[in-house]
Amino acid sequence: MAAGTFFVSLSVLLVLGVPWHAATSQQVPVLLWSSESSLWSSQPSTHGGHVTTDLQLGQYLDSALSSGPKNVLLFLQEKLSVEDFTAFGGVYGNKQDSAFPNLENIMDSSPSSLVLPAVDWYAANILPTYLKEKLGVSPLHVDQSTLLELRLNESIPSLLVVRLPYASAGIMAAKDVLRANDEVIGQVLSTLKSEGVPYTALLTALRPSRANRETDFAVGSFGRQLLATATPTPTYPPLAVNETQDNPCILFWASNITVSMDRELDLTNATFLEANPGLTEGSSCNINDSVLVLNYNNDIKIVFRLESRFYPISARRWFTLNRVEIHNATQNATFLAPQVNAPSNYSFHCEYVSSKLQFGQLLIYNRTKDSPATKWTLTINDFQIQGFNVTGMRFSYASDCAGFFSPGIWMGLITTLLFVFILTYGLHMVMSLKTMDRFDDPKGPSISVPQNE
Template identity: 80%
Template sequence: MAAGTFFLSLSVLLVLGAPWRAASSQQVPVLLWSSESSLWTSQPSAHGGHVTTDLQLGQYLDAALSNGPRNVLLFLQEKLSIEDFTAFGGVYGNKQDNVFPNLENIMESSPSSLVLPAVDWYAANILPTYLKEKLGVSPLHVDQSTLLELRLNETIPSLLVVRLPYANSAGIVATKDILRANDEVIGQVLSTLKSEGVPYTALLTALRPSWVNKENDFAAVGTFGRQLLATATPTPTYPPVSHNGTGNVPCILFWASNITVFMGREMDLTNLTFRGSEDIAKDSFCNGSSATLVLKYDNENVRIVFQMERSWYPVSGRFWFTLNSVEVFNGTVNATFLAPQVNAPSIYSYRCEYVSTMAKYGPLLVRNTSETSPSSNWHLTITDFQIQAFNMTSVRFSYASDCAGFFSPGIWMGLITTLLFVFILTYGLHMVMSLKTMDRFDDPKGPSISVPQTE
């Protein structure tokens, strides 16, 4: 995007926003700018409904990292949506209520700038990992005071991450105050870099969207007919855990809505897995025939290891992958669970509502041996489990092979009820067709029909 077109972009988005706003609950904006000119020759699609994929985002970033400065600054906000700019920015012409004066001035004055209004949330969430691999350096989390102590070099790449909060309160005033404070932080950090004469490329995005489509948010509906829908638990939105193989291509993907381990006490590891350290799966391994996903929780002294294998099955004429075992470690003590039923064609991912050692969930994880150690009382339950370890080209699951059988209890009930009604209808038609007319009828003008009775 050429410099000076930030306001025009947001105005266009307001006009074209209706088609993509309905799906905004799954997308976040990404703003890019640089002190180097002419970094982005191609522009994002301007039609309503366009969503930037991870591959398209990678193309824009590759152009900036190969031709632009090697000092990258990532402003990672907790929540953000394009509606924040249209509601609290200056696109309506009200400069007094604009909470993004520094950001808009930066976007207008930067030699190169780009606005991607709708980016898939998983693509934005893996930005730290993607930039780490491209630059070959680990991300450094900084604030304004820390930045003053750093001495950046033009020839040495660096990846600086600035975390920005978002208002937990639903009030507009609180949201505006937080966004205004974040805008001031952005302005101060960039002023520091400018004063030191350090060339840079900066990005602003978020972990998840801040605005939810009200038409699909049943919990916000106050009518009596939809109150029951408000009790449904919303599906969490965060990217899957991924591990890259050769060529920085993802080779293992894992996602779940809940991970609970019981080791004398119950531990919920969901946030540590998907919203904790970005290197949680760094010890994983994968190749063409086997894969090992290692989830390491240093703070809890816990490791969960998924062992997968890809094999050729002549009967089906295709490759299948199998989850051979799941191992849970707590220090030197471990428990091993076999998962013979967790398998799928290697071109698919595998999904199941529950993968657990608990009998009430239909245990797919079976203890390997009759252990007498403390680990014999350990349990692992993973909700909305989905995993894939082969035949991937991006951070996106392939078609899922679900563990649920085709003939579920509901289907069986429907089939039995239908067969019962068909039987009743058939029997009724048979009875009607079996009726026969009488050979003689009672004539009122003639003698009555007498029926002799025998004793």
């Protein structure tokens, strides 16, 4: 599909396809092209409104990786939505004011190209892991300067990853950043072309750039607009620890991770969004024990130690988060978490796992000689972890920390009982009413009341 034709048809879809806005809030585009011809000629074209799943994306990539070049180039942008191409791209072939002149020329002139307007964000996020397993090589993060120093071989597989930013502070800022990203793409591909190296390239993003706006205008979302304090749930994949190349053995996800002692540190982006090859170094897992180690560049290390044991009373294995440790160069802290437990084939989820009293204090200081009480505090929002029986990149059924009889349920029950009591008392009073058994006889003598003169 040519780039100009894609942008024009996409504009028509956005105008005429009303369900499109609701469907693309959690999708990102994927653009594929290659220096070798006829890689996707046998694949069916996608229609407007179709959402490409991870399995379908794998089918497109399998055909390209099996018969195409072994050098794969992945342009991974922080945010990107299909509307960015129509808002900042050329109209009807006019590329003078386009933010993607190089990309449009590449898609028009490449021997093989494929545009997938809407791909499930989960499938796009696991692309580096998927390509790593298919090619059998680790991804190498490069830029234009490091690419000049590389010597690529046509027969040796390689996976090169180029990270691209995105700015959402105003239309002009976003367009300028997208134009700068387009120049980076053109320069990188010019370098490969000058060396005569065959390649297959992909462009996608970690999450959509227009998801908030589309969700606000989606049908049935007006109730959420009234909640001014509501924040959207992040849409990045869970952190995975791969003990083997086939499947992960530990999954961890949170919407926010904050530690504080002398000052408060937000470690969310460093855990889930930023590239850190040694983040989970030291982690391990087996059938009885799993250890998740998070190493940060500011010399802070957080360790989650999970234990799985068989309990005869329940006739099944349960896992428990024995303790959470925080280490740095000066002072350490250890927290016990006896309430964080679930069956071993489940995951555990809780809105707050924190050492602060206002958040339930599921993390308790371990005040021993080896681990004295410290000023460390740890708060994790939307905490979810699974350290045993992990299958793929999705959590199993979650055992939630929220009890069935929450304060809201208790208030509802008490109010209902009060109304039932009032209704029962009223019915009892009505049923107790009796008619008079005697009446005055109107034909009898009237009652005379003597009057004193």
